[in-house]
Amino acid sequence: MKRRGFLKAFFAGTLLPLAVPLLDKLPGGNRLRRFLRPPGALPEKEFLDTCIGCGQCANVCPNKCIETYGLDGGLDNLATPRIVARSKGCILCMACTQVCPTGALKKLEPTEEGMRAVAMGTAFVTESICYSFSGRTCGACYRACPLPGEAMTIGQYEQPTVHAEHCVGCGLCEQACIHMPQAIRIVPIAELRERDTA
Amino acid sequence: MAAGEKSRWGLYGKGLLVLSLFTRTGVLALLCFLAFSTEYANLKMGHNNARLVELSAGKPMRIAYEWTEKFLSLFGEPEEVVRTSGGMTWSIRVLGMPFTDPIAALSLLAKHHRWTWSIALGLIAPLTIAFFFGRVFCAYICPASLAFFVTSRIRSLLEKFFYFPDIRLHHGVAWGVLAGGLVVMLLFGHGIWTLILPYFAMGQTIFQAIAFGTLSVAAASLGLFLLVDVLLGKQFTCRYLCPTGRLLGWIGARQAVTIRRDAAHCLESCRSCADVCPLSVNPKVDETRDCSVCGECVTICPTQCLSIGREKR
Numbered sequence: 077m078k079r080r081g082f083l084k085a086f087f088a089g090t091l092l093p094l095a096v097p098l099l100d101k102l103p104g105g106n107r108l109r110r111f112l113r114p115p116g117a118l119p120e121k122e123f124l125d126t127c128i129g130c131g132q133c134a135n136v137c138p139n140k141c142i143e144t145y146g147l148d149g150g151l152d153n154l155a156t157p158r159i160v161a162r163s164k165g166c167i168l169c170m171a172c173t174q175v176c177p178t179g180a181l182k183k184l185e186p187t188e189e190g191m192r193a194v195a196m197g198t199a200f201v202t203e204s205i206c207y208s209f210s211g212r213t214c215g216a217c218y219r220a221c222p223l224p225g226e227a228m229t230i231g232q233y234e235q236p237t238v239h240a241e242h243c244v245g246c247g248l249c250e251q252a253c254i255h256m257p258q259a260i261r262i263v264p265i266a267e268l269r270e271r272d273t274a
Numbered sequence: 275m276a277a278g279e280k281s282r283w284g285l286y287g288k289g290l291l292v293l294s295l296f297t298r299t300g301v302l303a304l305l306c307f308l309a310f311s312t313e314y315a316n317l318k319m320g321h322n323n324a325r326l327v328e329l330s331a332g333k334p335m336r337i338a339y340e341w342t343e344k345f346l347s348l349f350g351e352p353e354e355v356v357r358t359s360g361g362m363t364w365s366i367r368v369l370g371m372p373f374t375d376p377i378a379a380l381s382l383l384a385k386h387h388r389w390t391w392s393i394a395l396g397l398i399a400p401l402t403i404a405f406f407f408g409r410v411f412c413a414y415i416c417p418a419s420l421a422f423f424v425t426s427r428i429r430s431l432l433e434k435f436f437y438f439p440d441i442r443l444h445h446g447v448a449w450g451v452l453a454g455g456l457v458v459m460l461l462f463g464h465g466i467w468t469l470i471l472p473y474f475a476m477g478q479t480i481f482q483a484i485a486f487g488t489l490s491v492a493a494a495s496l497g498l499f500l501l502v503d504v505l506l507g508k509q510f511t512c513r514y515l516c517p518t519g520r521l522l523g524w525i526g527a528r529q530a531v532t533i534r535r536d537a538a539h540c541l542e543s544c545r546s547c548a549d550v551c552p553l554s555v556n557p558k559v560d561e562t563r564d565c566s567v568c569g570e571c572v573t574i575c576p577t578q579c580l581s582i583g584r585e586k587r
Contacts, residue, residue: 082446089450092515093458096466099491125386128365128378128464131481135308135360138315138353144482145465146491154465154491155478171357177365177372177392178382 100151111149111158112247112264114142115166115194116173116182120266126180129155133172133181141166141247159196161247161262168194168222168246191222197245197262199228199238206259208235217260220252236260287572290582294413294568298420301363305417305477307342308360309484314342315356362477363417364467365396372396376404376525377452377471377518381464384456401525408526412512412519412553413568417480418472418496422512425503426552432504441507442554443514445564452517469495471518472511509552519553523564530584532562533571539579547571547580 114133117123134142134157141164145153159166170186184190199217207214208230215234221227227243228236236249238260247262317327317339324343328336346352349369358370366373374396383389403410412419429438455470468478468491475492482490499511512519535557548556550570555561557571557580572580 081444082449085444085446086450086453088443089447089452089515090454090457092447092451093454093466093470096458096469097462099469100462124463126382128382129468130361130365130378131478132361132365132367134485135312135481136315136357137312138319138356140312140316140485143486144478146482146488151462151466154463155468156463156465174357175360175367177361177367177374177390177396178386179390179392 097151099147102147110261110264110267111160112166112196112245112262113266114157114159114172114181115168115170115196115244115246116176116184117196118180118182119269123180124152124156126178127156128178128180130177131155131157132175132177133157136171136175138169138171139164139167142172159247161250162258163251165220165247165249165251166196167248168244191244192242194244194246195265196247197264198240198243198268199245199249199260199262201236201238202259202261205255205257206236207255208233214254216252216254217249220248222246222248286582287569287574287580290567290569291573295420295423297414298417298423301415301417302420302480304368305362305480306484307345308362308366309481310338310342311346311356311359312485314339314346315353318343318353318356362474362481363415364471364474364477365393373399375471375474375518376400376521377467378464381456381459381467385460385464400522404522404525404529406526406530407567408529408532408562409519409522409553409564409566411522411566412516413566416473418476418499419512421476421496421500422472422503422509423552425500426508429504429508438505439507441510445514445520447514448517448520451515452520455517468492472496472499472516473518475499509554512552513554519564523553527563529562529565531567531582532565533557533567534581534583535560536579536581539577541577544576546574546576550574 113123118126131144134144141159142157145156145158147154168191170184170190173181173184184193203209211233213233215230217236218224218228218230218234223242228238230236245262245265249260250258250262253260321327324336324340327339343352346355349355359368361367364375365378372392372395374393376397379393379397382393458466468474475496478490478492479496482488503510548558552568552570553564553566555565567582572582
């Protein structure tokens with residue numbers, strides 16, 4: 077009899093959290109589709125399995141570029157960290173990778189080697205709207221790049237060329253771009269991998 | 275038992291209650307402070323100068339900045355302290371010392387099948403405390419419990435004018451919430467705990483509000499829990515819904531420190547201890563499971579036959 081009471085209560089209890097997925101069915105509005113994970117993040121699927129959403133990375137980020145998701149990224153992303161490069165790029169200080177308790181962000185040192193080991197995404201220039209490509213010398217993105225000469229080189233009229241193999245995707249160029257909308261964008265590594273496998 | 279000794283226990287209980295209010299406020303203040311430390315680190319990196327902070331962010335921010343700097347200097351180099359502290363009661367790091375919620379560890383184990391040293395180290399303190407002292411987390415640390423405490427007082431105030439039911443459920447419900455939560459977690463991700471665990475919701479709300487000035491979705495779930503508390507029963511969430519409380523109660527089933535009853539002085543007709551208990555423990559029948567050592571029953575007992583001490587076995 078006692079066991080029966082427990083089982084009844086237990087099953088009633090299991091039903092309560094099942095209401096949570098209904099939130100995912102709410103009309104989405106403007107769901108942010110393109111975002112970066114902090115440096116050192118595991119591949120996206122593994123990252124989602126590992127990140128418990130404690131917010132320590134966002135807490136220590138001295139640049140305040142790491143935000144945590146609300147419902148705008150769907151339930152999967154709830155409470156996980158994101159970086160929106162256009163509002164604030166990552167300065168690659170690696171503070172977040174030092175504190176992650178679960179290893180969702182791999183530990184990286186704030187050195188040049190550590191910086192080069194980051195793979196958050198790759199920058200792509202939209203030449204049709206870039207000032208430098210339409211004869212007005214700009215170079216803002218190049219000045220912002222933490223790996224100038226490696227990840228990005230400039231030519232005539234400071235026209236930027238991104239070298240995908242060295243670009244870490246920190247997003248500082250996207251943040252710095254003076255054109256509105258931005259003429260240089262970071263495509264997150266997850267999206268690039270998805271594209272490669274497709 | 276001498277008369278002087280009797281009244282001492284009542285005071286002792288009140289002392290514990292005051293202490294618990296104090297520590298809970300402290301934890302809330304810590305969470306607010308940690309959230310603000312993000313802003314501080316930002317200003318420190320950007321300006322490193324109080325006058326520049328005032329010029330760019332205004333006088334109140336300068337004052338906050340200067341006080342934060344002074345406070346952090348007590349523990350060492352301010353930037354270093356900020357770098358080694360952060361998080362919320364779900365998983366927190368204070369001066370480099372990690373603390374992990376057992377549910378967070380369980381969730382990670384269920385989904386990722388792997389732990390890290392940080393998680394394991396962080397579990398030591400919570401599990402040890404739960405083993406010896408039971409659910410003290412609920413009465414002394416849980417940042418949401420202060421809100422529940424206030425709500426229960428509001429509820430008893432409102433009860434003078436309205437009727438509210440006091441629904442009692444089986445303890446199995448919280449185990450069900452834990453199991454259901456784990457299933458939903460496996461489907462969606464660890465983030466859903468922000469909506470299920472009140473203290474995580476509180477942490478998330480505070481962090482989002484102070485560090486980013488946004489209202490977190492977790493605030494809605496916290497509000498829902500408080501509403502349930504008012505409408506369905508005193509401390510309903512803590513008693514029947516919170517899986518962490520249930521888990522800690524289970525770990526501390528044989529807790530060493532708990533309520534003791536002096537049966538010789540206990541009144542037959544009195545039920546005040548059972549009525550006042552926020553976690554629906556009934557000290558009257560020497561039931562001590564789920565006791566959070568909050569001291570409310572010790573304070574209210576008219577004959578002071580309750581005390582807190584080592585469980586005799």
